[in-house]
Amino acid sequence: MNTIIVGSSGFARETLEVMLQTRHQGEIYFYDDVNLSLGNIYDKYICLHDELSVKAIAAKNPTRFVLGTGNPQLRISLYNKFSSWGVEPSNIISMHAQVGLSNNKLGTAINIMTGVVITCGVVIGDGTLVNLNCTIGHDSIIGKFVELSPGVHLSGNCIIGDEVFVGTGAVVLPKVKVGSFSVVGAGSVITKDVPEGSTIVGVPGRVVKSVN
Numbered sequence: 001m002n003t004i005i006v007g008s009s010g011f012a013r014e015t016l017e018v019m020l021q022t023r024h025q026g027e028i029y030f031y032d033d034v035n036l037s038l039g040n041i042y043d044k045y046i047c048l049h050d051e052l053s054v055k056a057i058a059a060k061n062p063t064r065f066v067l068g069t070g071n072p073q074l075r076i077s078l079y080n081k082f083s084s085w086g087v088e089p090s091n092i093i094s095m096h097a098q099v100g101l102s103n104n105k106l107g108t109a110i111n112i113m114t115g116v117v118i119t120c121g122v123v124i125g126d127g128t129l130v131n132l133n134c135t136i137g138h139d140s141i142i143g144k145f146v147e148l149s150p151g152v153h154l155s156g157n158c159i160i161g162d163e164v165f166v167g168t169g170a171v172v173l174p175k176v177k178v179g180s181f182s183v184v185g186a187g188s189v190i191t192k193d194v195p196e197g198s199t200i201v202g203v204p205g206r207v208v209k210s211v212n
Contacts, residue, residue, distance in 0.1 A: 001025065001026045001061075001062050001063070001064060002026045002027045002028070002029065002057060002058075002061050002062065002063040002064070003019065003024065003026060003027075003028050003029070003063070003064055003065070003066060003090065004028075004029045004030070004031050004048065004054065004057070004063060004064070004065045004066070004082075004087070005019075005028065005029070005030050005031065005065075005066055005068040006031045006065050006066065006067050006068050006069065006078045006082060007030070007031070007032065007067070007068030007069040007078075008030045008031070008032040008035065008038055008041060008047055008068070009068075009069070011068060011069060011070055012030060012068030012069065013041070013068075014113065015066060015067075015068040015092055015111065016028065016041075016045070016068075018092050018093075018094045018095075018111075018113065018114065019066075019092065021094065021095050021096070022093075022094075022095050026061070027057075027061070028045055029045060029046050029047070029048055029057060030045055030046070030047040030048065030068070031047070031048045031049070031054065031065075032047055032048075032049060033049055033050065036049050051085055054082070054085055054087065055085060055086075058085075058086065058087055063087055064087065064088050064089065064090035065082045065087050065088075065089055065090065065109075066089070066090050066091075066092045066109070066111070067079060067089075067109055067111060067127065067129070070129060070131075070147050070149075071147065071165075072127075072145040072146065072147050072163040072164070072165055073145075073163065075109075075127050075129065075145050075147075076127065076145050076163070079109055079126075079127050079145075089108045089109035089126075090108075090109070091106065091108065091109065091110050091111075091112075092110075092111045092112070092113075093110075093112040094112060094113050094114045094115075094116065096114045096115060097112045097113065097114065097115065097116040097117070097118070098116070098117045098118065099112065099116075099118045100118055100119045100120040100122070101120075102120035102121065103120055103121045104118060104120065104121065104122045104123075104124075105122070105123045105124070106124050107124055107125045107126035107127070107128065107144065108126050108127075109126055109127045110124055110126070110127065110128050110129070110130070111128075111129045111130065111131075112130045113129075113130065113131050113132045113134075114132055114133075115132050115133035115134075116130050116131075116132070116133065116134050116135070116136075117134075117135045117136070118130075118135075118136045119136065119137055119138045119156075120138050120139075121138050121139040121140075122136050122137075122138070122139070122140050122141075122142070123140075123141045123142065124136075124142045125142060125143045125144035125145070125146065125162065126144045126145070127144055127145040128142055128143070128144065128145060128146040128147070128148075129146070129147045129148065130142075130148050131147070131148055131149050131150045131152070132150040132151070133150055133151050134148045134150070134151065134152045134153070134154075135152075135153045135154065136148075136154045136158075137154055137155045137156035137157070137158065137174070138156045138157070139156055139157045140154050140155075140156065140157060140158040140159070140160070141158075141159045141160070142154075142160045143160055143161045143162035143163070143164065143180060144162045144163070145162060145163050146160055146161075146162070146163065146164045146165075146166070147164075147165045147166065148160075148166050149165075149166060149167050149168040149169075149170070149186070150168050150169075151168055151169040152166050152167075152168070152169070152170050152171075152172075153170075153171045153172070154172045155171075155172060155173050155174040155175075155176075156174050156175075157174055157175045158172045158173075158174070158175070158176055158177070158178075159176075159177040159178070160172070160177075160178050161177075161178060161179045161180030161181070161182065161196065162180040162181070163180055163181050164178055164179075164180065164181065164182050164183070164184070165182075165183045165184065166178070166184040167183075167184055167185050167186030167187070167188065168186040168187070169186055169187045170184045170185070170186060170187060170188045170189070170190065171188070171189045171190065172184075172190045173189070173190060173191050176190055176191065176192060176193060176194075177193045177194070178190065178193075178194040178200075179193075179194050179195050179196030179197065179198065180196050180197075181196055181197045181211070182194050182195075182196065182197060182198045182199070182200065183198075183199045183200070184200055184201075184205070185199070185200065185201030185202070185205075187203070188200060188201050188202055188203065188205045189202075189203045189204050189205060190204070190205040191204040191205065192204075192205075194207070195207070195210065197210055197211040198210050198211075
């Protein structure tokens with residue numbers, strides 16, 4: 001099975017590391033439609049730049065894509081683009097992550113990176129990124145295309161809506177809900193529910209901006 005990592009920046013290369021650690025079988029490619037002059041990654045992995053080159057690879061051998069970018073909106077855009085080209089998404093789960101065996105439900109096109117701990121009864125929606133050293137407590141529900149930055153800690157029974165960005169080192173306390181399309185600042189401690197479309201920062205977290 002060939003795999004295309006959608007992206008070519010630092011996070012895309014971290015995604016490559018996870019794949020190599022799991023002894024991925026098949027050819028690996030990168031995709032970048034912005035830096036059109038970008039050549040091979042590490043002088044080894046071909047970087048594709050357009051729809052025709054992606055479809056040519058997929059026509060030769062079964063091919064899936066993994067998201068190699070952060071930013072919820074960008075992940076949605078790239079997910080939809082590759083899906084429209086007939087390429088199926090794939091999950092990336094580090095062999096150095098701990099994903100519990102009891103009643104966890106994982107969507108498609110998700111990234112679970114090194115050092116992540118997920119306990120039990122957790123739901124993670126399509127397209128979500130759980131970055132380095134995050135912890136997700138029991139019975140938490142995480143929506144679609146969420147980005148949990150490195151070192152985020154979600155206590156038990158948290159609810160994170162769709163397309164939420166949670167900054168590095170933020171903590172969400174038990175039974176707290178963060179509404180869809182919100183931004184949680186790095187290092188914030190969220191002690192109460194956050195309305196949709198809010199930007200919240202500080203300890204304890206306070207809403208500094210709201211978007212209808």
